[in-house]
Structures are given as structure tokens and as C-alpha cells.
Amino acid sequence: MKIYDAYKYCLLCGGEVVGESNVRKCNSCGKTRFINPSPATGAIIIKDNKFLLTKRAHEPAKGTWDIPGGFVEPGETFEQSITREIFEEMGVKATKIKYFNSKFDHYEYEGVMDDIIVINFLVEVDSFDFKPDDDITETKFFGMEEVPYEEIKFPSVSNTIREYFNQHQS
Ligand SMILES: [Zn+2]
Structure with a gap:
């Protein structure tokens, strides 16, 4: 079920809401x-022109490959968010961060x-000696x-x- 269909009652008074697209009255x-999209961040970490993927330990998409990252928390910038996620998920420090792209998706x-x-x-990152947390079962x-x-x-x-490999073919 999409978030727009799940949103049936007013947050303020509990009354029924009506609306189209992302607007509910x-x-x-x-x-x-x-109902705006949730902001999230992802990390492109490269070593010897190889791309780091992490395997998801939990739903959604359990057992599939992903990249490090996550949802932006209240009060964070995108840069702070990806720095925090890298440290929490991978146990390493981000030493340089550069915008690459933005993508729309569903979660x-x-x-x-x-x-x-x-x-x-x-x-x-300051090290490739990753110490993945329990959200990740494998890194490669x-x-x-x-x-x-x-x-x-x-x-x-x-x-x-x-997109990355299209721009960085060796
Ligand atoms: Zn209301």
C-alpha cells in the first residue's frame, strides 16, 4: 500500500482526509x-575502480545488494547524514564527500x-578495514x-x- 492510500485520518483531529497526489485536506x-518524499543518502565508495556493495541483513529487500546509506534524521544535513551512516554501518570515517547524483525511488x-x-x-574513507554493523551481512x-x-x-x-561506471570507464 502506498503512503498516500494509508493516510486516511487527520494528524491533528483524527477526521477523515481527502485529496489527490501528495496533498491531504x-x-x-x-x-x-x-506527504513529501523522505530524504535519504547513499555512498559510492571506490577502491581500484571497484564499487563497494553491502548485502542487506533485514527487510525490506533482505539478502539483496545495496550501498551504504540511510534516511536523513531530523536536524541533519545530507552531508552529516552520510557521514553518520558510514560510521554506523561500516565503522570507518568519511574523509571527503562529493555530490554525485540524486535519484527518486520507493521504500x-x-x-x-x-x-x-x-x-x-x-x-x-579513512580505511577499507570495514567493521559492518548488523544491518549488513557481507561487503564486497x-x-x-x-x-x-x-x-x-x-x-x-x-x-x-x-552512471558511475559510464563516467569512469578504464
Ligand atoms: Zn483535522
Whole structure:
């Protein structure tokens, strides 16, 4: 179920809401809410022209390949978000962060599908001696011809990998 269909009642008064697209207006109190995409970040970490992928330990998309990253938390910038995620997920410090692209995608959690907007950064790290947290079961660098696209769930990730290698063919 999409988040727009799940949103049936007003956050303020509990009245029923009506609306189209991402706009919902309450029939009781008349207030309007906008259901905006959730901001997220992703990290492109490269070693010897190989692309780092991480295998997801949990749903959604459990067992598929992904890149490090996650949702932006309240009060964070995108840069702070990816720096925090890299440290939490991989146990290393980001030493340089550079914008690469942004991608629209969907993220289903406990039966509700959110729209997300992902900012991907090229990230340099202080070490490749990763200490993955329990969100990740495996980490591996893949060359351009080795990327297991059929084992990647999110189009935002596979399209970002393709874009990277299109720009960095050796
Ligand atoms: Zn209301």
C-alpha cells in the first residue's frame, strides 16, 4: 500500500482526509498536510575502480545488494547524514564527500510504500578495514563487469552504479 492510500485520518483531529497526489485536506478541521518524499543518502565508495556493495541483513529487500546509506534524521544535513551512516554501518570515517547524483525511488516498510529521494555522494574513507554493523551481512567490491544487477532491489542503486561506471570507464 502506498503512503498516500494509508493516510486516511487527520494528524491533528483524527477526521477523515481527502485529496489527490501528495496533498491531504481534513474534512473536519480543514487543515492541509503534504506527504513529501523522505530524504535519504547513499555512498559510492571506490577502491581500484571497484564499487563497494553491502548485502542487506533485514527487510525490506533482505539478502539483496545495496550501498551504504540511510534516511536523513531530523536536524541533519545530507552531508552529516552520510557521514553518520558510514560510521554506523561500516565503522570507518568519511574523509571527503562529493555530490554525485540524486535519484527518486520507493521504500516499502511494514506494508507501506514511501516515496524517497536519495542523494548519492562519492565518499572517501579513512580505511577499507570495514567493521559492518548488523544491518549488513557481507561487503564486497565489484568491478564494472562483475556487478550483480539481478541481486539489487532498488533501481536508484543499480542506476547509480551504471552512471558511475559510464563516467569512469578504464
Ligand atoms: Zn483535522
